[in-house]
Amino acid sequence: MSKESFIDQLAPAAQADMREFGILASVTIAQAILESGWGRSAPGNNLFGIKGRGQQQVTQESIKGKWIQIVDGFRVYDNWRDSVREHSLLLAHNPRYANVLHERDYRCASQELQCAGYATEPQYTDKLIRIIEGSELTCFDQIEEKRGYMMSSDDAYKIINFLSAAWMSTEDVEARVELHHLADELRKASGQQ
CATH class of the missing domain: 1.10.530.10 (Lysozyme)
Incomplete structure (x- = not known):
């Protein structure tokens, strides 16, 4: 071979x-x-x-x-x-x-x-x-992700901090669930999970 x-x-x-x-x-x-x-x-x-x-x-x-x-x-x-x-x-x-x-x-x-x-x-x-x-x-x-883009962990971390602040400022249960879900997806997209 x-x-x-x-x-x-x-x-x-x-x-x-x-x-x-x-x-x-x-x-x-x-x-x-x-x-x-x-x-x-x-x-x-x-x-x-x-x-x-x-x-x-x-x-x-x-x-x-x-x-x-x-x-x-x-x-x-x-x-x-x-x-x-x-x-x-x-x-x-x-x-x-x-x-x-x-x-x-x-x-x-x-x-x-x-x-x-x-x-x-x-x-x-x-x-x-x-x-x-x-x-x-x-x-x-250098591979392409299925979504076409892999976010850097630094950028994802910054966005997750904004999502966390939004999560803390709302009492809407559905909004909190969605914000938590989005933060998890960002962690995956940036290779943190």
Whole structure:
């Protein structure tokens, strides 16, 4: 499989999860490339080297600057899409990756992954950035929302403050319900939920 084909297969899943969880598609794709060697080394369709029950594999870990070989359990997936989804869920539901979510700069997101302990490889951040830049993966971060526009979280925050003030100033129950609904929709549109 060519590098372009590998990227083309992963991009739709990475973009869908970016919309849902706020993890840059470029970072997700770069991690899959790095962790699986462009899909050539993904036993059990595990593109990200996610550990867990499934199958035992020999792997290398960098411990205190020295590489050691260990045997560990790795998850198994039916397909690559499931692997991408599990990766997104792992990052989205683990508080240590909170700084990765909704980070719009791939360099910062890559650094935050390393800081959160995603990988023991000392050069993990640099490798991700080289892959993203070398394969021009940032183009997958520029997606059109179904509504045609994704509001910035700053703008949404300002509007939500105005809606909150309106909510506080009215006693009309129906108006309060609608104002609350609009604030929730703005949070979704800006990627805050």
